[in-house]
Amino acid sequence: MPARKNASGRKPSARLLLAAEVARLREESGRSLGQLAQETTYDRTYLHKLETGVRIGSPEVIAALDKVYATGERLSMLWELAREDVFPDKYKRFMELEATATVRYEYAAATVPGLLQTKAYASEVLGVAQPGDEQELAELVAARLGRQGLLHRESPPHYRAVLDEAVFRRALSDPEEWQAQLVHLLTMAQLAHVTLQVLPFSSGLHPLIGTSLTLLWQADGSTAAYTENSHTGELVEDASGVERLRLSYDLLRDSALSPRESVAFIQRLMEDDATCETLDRT
Template sequence: MANASRQAAWEFWGTELKRRREDAGLTQEALGRRVFVSGGYIGQFEQAIRKPQLDVAVRIDEVLQTDGFFERMWRRLIGASPFESYFAAVAELEALATKICEFESLLIPGLLQTPGYAREVMLSATPLTSEEELDEKVSARLERAQIFKGPAKPEYWAIIHEAALRVPVGGAAQMAEQLDHLVALVRSRRVVLQVIPYAQGAHSAMSHSMKLMEFADTPPTVYTEGLFWGQLLDDSAMVKRATATYDLLRAAALSPKVSLPLIESAAESYRSS
């Protein structure tokens, strides 16, 4: 399903939500209370600005007694996404975020990956995938990075562990290209990037990835990911804990000014190997 037709389908989802909510005599705030989100969220669902998570779609069906309509349509739309089901909502939110703070321990964050690097990462995870499917996934990942080029680009801050610079994804030439890309993004002032050096030792968050997102008129969220799973949370207590963890990672990292020469040095090492 193409992006335009998928967006049209989400708009239909939102229109139906509004119609059936009003038929039930509920305001956005009243429905929000019953499905455990804010009334503002319900309004954004109805305008197809923000996409609900599956558990919210299920609760909407229960409250409005719609016999699984919203859950079934949600599953169809998420299934048509080029992203894994647990990540599809995150990709939608990245385009709405005013600020994104990200941490990766072993890989370059997806938003900062080159086509060749992204391809190697995806191929290593699914070595039997077809070329067509692989091309679609790589294109979808690169499309996400378009958020850096628009007038409403978010403030983006990434922290990576030094291991992400040293793991030779795709070989030396591929890594040199990827690290050169990071340097170019930093020097163009599109991103702020810090590196946690090996010398800092262990940190409790190093076995996970983390993405914090802030928005203009809705609460912030945190997304964490492991092998074949991901969790998107907007519970204020969890977001607060994640923010505190990110602050500790930032304190453990080299400054942006010191991190840049380390990335440049790693790129040069790959070029000369």
């Protein structure tokens, strides 16, 4: 049966479908919002926002609702579809392309790429960039971490990430969480389809300073590029524009440390940070 369309003729979004299902289940159960709040330990105002589609919720609250309503993982599966609605519309075309890409090259100018972030790192970065309430932040973090499944699926893309040294000079506020992020980078670097390189300050100026870049190759040979700074992002699909950015990436990659040297760089950084922490405590 085709999905029901609304008055405008468009199919309802997964976000609205999730909201409608959550509201229907509570109505059929005969529970009040207050009763549901007691059973799930989540605030009734927040639960109301889930039922009206203002929020999509976090995996934790959706799992709690699945448990209360004995729906298995039905709501969680709906949430997996709805979480993409957290991202701006202009970013969804990029997400379509990244889902089918066979090769992905990335340059990170200032922060650890989203595909390589720990939960603590994502929480702090998103909290600084988009300050809001705790529930909204939890949704953004869950959506970002959910995209990391791209690197762990059965046929993952070949992924090369060049991280500017600036990425490593802006640590998390919690030293232990920063160490955990560095350990995670080393762990990811061990995967056969993942290559990590560090671009040291000593490499000098280059065409992508201040701009992060992602290149996506499709199975048919077509390529798209996405450039991003702290305020804007742009998807480039025309061949000439992509080729110019690809050449800039090639020059940058050639100036970076080798994968083995990059691992050694991160290991030295971890040792230096641990030594500094020990000195601070004495």
